[in-house]
Structure formats: structure tokens, C-alpha cells
Amino acid sequence: MSSPAKNKDKRATSPWISIKNDLIAYAFMAPYLFLFVVFLLLPAIVGVYASFTKWGIIGQPKWVGLKNYNKLINSDIFIESLQNTLYFVVLAAIPLIVLGLLLALLVNQKLRGRNIARAIVFLPHVVSVAAVGIIFQWILERSSGLLNYYLGLLGVNPPINWLGDPDSAMPAIAITTIWWTVNGNMIIYLAGLQDIPEDLYEAAKIDGAGRWQELRYVTIPMLMPVNAFVIPLTVIACWRVFGQVFVMTRGGPQGSTFTVAQFIYETAFVNFNMGLASAAGVILMLITLSFTVIQLRAMKVI
């Protein structure tokens, strides 16, 4: 955040006036802070606490120490859900970042109709995951689906059983996710591109840089601050994948798309094992946090 307000309150010399000033500030913030504490901060703390307890849908929580974590580490289903989610992160996050940048570079060119292209790519942003999931179930359908028809024209035979085959189900979910959410990264990169001062390109041109050298030595380095938040946010969002899986496969076939969020959903809201689900939530949080820290370290942001 930038510097605090510059209009130093000159009257705030006496401690009483300064206390009054504090009170006014907190009075303004009170409604939001109430929502924030009750529906965000407190639940986060209780969520961590719950992970050390046995807690059903009714009754009191019972402290069990690290038992839930122990159970998770020894649970094949949970470990598999971690592996599946990691696989999804690799499949989806990298294209979301790279393609997001490429699309931004494309619509940043002086091309006729680029605003229309940008709007079309952005359109899925306003569609709910439920609608996206069912549209892609139909497009990815094995025998009458659109994708297999056109792949067939390109010589892909026999048709791929996208959502029915354990090998192709996660890639299918990743394709859906990329179509649905790459637009966010595109818009962020586009804003980043438009913030790069024109003089840098002029200077590069004077030094005899070609298009690729411009990209390599001006555009990419200047986008580093943008990367510093695009990459963590994309990776966190991928670790949390839920809706697409819930709508399209419910974790199947043969558990091949069963993700951590799916595990949390079933453990907490189907089997009502709140303590175990909370422990899985804490592990998910630790994974995303440590990834963010490592990545920002590597980029020398922190």
C-alpha cells in the first residue's frame, strides 16, 4: 500500500483528540470489520482448531491432537487426491499463464477487430462453472461431441473417450478450465503491457533490436511484477479446483479426477467428518502458502 494520508491532522496534538480520531476511524470500519471477523477471520481460526478435533455435524468438538493429520497421511484416497490435484496444477496452471500472456500479446497488436476478439475470449468469465461444466460435457462427449468430430477430421482416430477414460479425464478438465479462466490472466497481462513505457521500445529499436529481442529484453523483464501476482494466484486457484470436477466427473472415472477440494467436500458434507475435512483444508492452505513463498523468493520479490 502507498503512504498513509498526507493530510496530517494538525489538531491531533492532544491525546484526547487523537483517541477521538481513532474512534471515528474504527467507527467507519466497524460494519466491514464485523463481517470480516465473523465470516472470514474467525472461521479461518476455527478451521485450524477444528483440524485437531473430532467434530460431527452435531455435538461438541473433541480434541484429538494430530490424529486427523496422521489419518490423512496414511489415507490412500487423500494422497491420491493430492497427486491428482498436483497433476491438474501442472496441466492447467502453465497453459493458463503462458497462454494468458500470448493472448495479451495478440490483442495488444494493432489489429482490426482485436476488441471483438478480446471480448469473445473474456466472455466465459461471466458464465458460472455449472454452465461451463455442462457445456463441455456435451462438447467432449465421445460419439457425438464437437471436439471429437473435428479431431476426427484432423485424423485423430478412434475418438477419445474424454471424460470416460482415466487417462484423458484430467486433461479434459484442464482444457475446460483453460477455456473458462485464461481471460483473467490475459486482462492482467494486457494491463501490464500497456504500462510499459513506449520509450523503452524506441530505445530498443535504436539499438537495433528485432521483434524477438524486444520481447526477450523489454517486454518479459518489464512484466516481472505482473508475474509476481499472476503466477501465485493462478496456482492457488488451480489447487482449489472444485466446480468443474463436481459437475463434469464427480471425481471419476476410477478416482482419476478426485481432487483435494472434492475430498474436503465429501469428507465434510457427505460423511460429516468435520475434523478430518478441516485437516485437509489446512494441508491445502499450507501447500498453497509454501508454494507462494517459494515462488516469490525465487523471483526475489520477498
Place this chain on the structure above:
Amino acid sequence: MSDSWRKESVYRDGSLNYGRLALYAIMIFVAIVWGAPFIWMFVTSIKPDTEVFSYPPTWWPDEPTLEFYTRLFDSFPMLLWFRNSLIVATITTALTLATNILAAYPLARMRFRGRKIVLLIILSTFLLPGEILLVPLFLGMIKFKLANTYFSIAVPAAANAFGVFLMTQFFLTIPVELEEAGRLDGCSRFGLLWRIFIPLSKPVIATVAIFTFVRSWNDFFWPLIISNTDATRTVPVGLAVFVGRGLSMRFGVIMASAAAATIPAVIFFLLLQRYFVRGISTTGLQG
């Protein structure tokens, strides 16, 4: 005009520029890949039953019909789900705007003890995966007998910090002189906010409002677990749990449901496009 035309054209110095031609080809390909699923959804939804599975796929039905829509609205309480979504999104948006504007003012413009800590705590929740909140929120709502109410679906979403962040950033850019002038005229803090900051912040307020509304309209995980009656169920949950579930041979009706849910959102987007772009590019948050 003539200059921009030269820059955009595939001809340069009278001969074809292959680089630009390739860029246009890629752009058209991109537009088709991202546009086709929408068209395909709509076309399927207006096909007669016999044509849905026709092979090769047809991009326009011989006899367009709204039969699937009739069946959809006859078999599922779509209108009720729509009403619920509208109520929930309106509550979340109104609550978010009212509380965020108030909170952003002192964060941007007042010096008070704890300012940095409050900001740090609020911003750090950007990195918090929401899954950790679901169990406590769910148990809390059950305990206070609030499950299956609009309150339980709509209010937790208003705790999101993105609007506070966005508005604080915007308030920081408003010239101090305007505030000083207002103060000399005897305006209270609230008066300054109401008469100076809010009128000057209409664009950012609109951005937060639209973003919050769409986020709430499309929210899935939380409404899925906290509402299990049609009286409060929202559109995405209704689609996922009922219309789309295990009905693999009824793609016509399913696509009609997806189209019914999507078309209002698309119109909404086309009308308000620039606010979405601004919201994402200033915060990096995507709803």
C-alpha cells in the same frame, strides 16, 4: 484514420505482409475457439430432439424449436432459482458496497492507531484458500439455524476484501485539496465521504458492484453446501445438482438450461464490459 488503417493492414508498401496475415489468422482462430462453445450450446438448445445427435454436427437446425425450453421450465423450477440468485446477488452487492466504502475511507485518508495491522490482516486473506472456512461457516449456520436462508448464502461473501482494497487504492488518488475545502465548509468526516469521495468514485464503485454481483451470481461451492431446498437454491447449484446430473441423453434440455443461465450473464457483460476489464486489471482478482 488513414494512418491507423496502414498500421492495421496486411499490406505494407503495396505487398502482402505475411507476419500480419499470420496474426490475423491466429486472432480469428482464437475467436472461433472461444466463441464456438457458446454458439454450439445455443444451437443445440433450439434443435428438435431428432437432430441433437446428428452426425456430422450441424451448426443450424433444419427446424428450430423452443421445445427444450418448454420442457426445461416445466420440469425444473428455473424461475424460482433465478429469483433466488437475484436476491442473493443483490444482498451481497449492497452489503459489500455499503461496508467497503465506509471502511476504505479511514484506511485511505485517516491516521489512526492500528492502520497498518488492519490493512495487513485484510490483505493477507487474499492468499487464504476459502476451503478452510467452509466447515466453520457451515457449522455456525447450522448452529444458529440459518442454513437454507438467503442470509446464509449471501452474507459471508460480503466479507471478501477485494472491494476494500480497490476502493482504498482509489480514495488515495483523490486530491487532498478537495477534502480540505470541504472541511473548511464545515463538513463532517461522513459528509466528506458522502459529498466528495462517493461522487468522485463512481467508476470504482460501479466496478466493485458489478464484480461482486457476478461473483455472487456464479458462486458455487458455498451455495451448494448451505442450501438444499428449492426455496433458496441458486441457478448454478440447480443446474449442477438437478439438470446436469446423470442425464447424459438429454443434452437438448441441458443445453437449454445452460443457455438460460448464460444469456443474461452475456448481455450483462456486453453492456458493462469496461468495468470488468478495469476490475481485473487493477486488482488481479478474478472473482
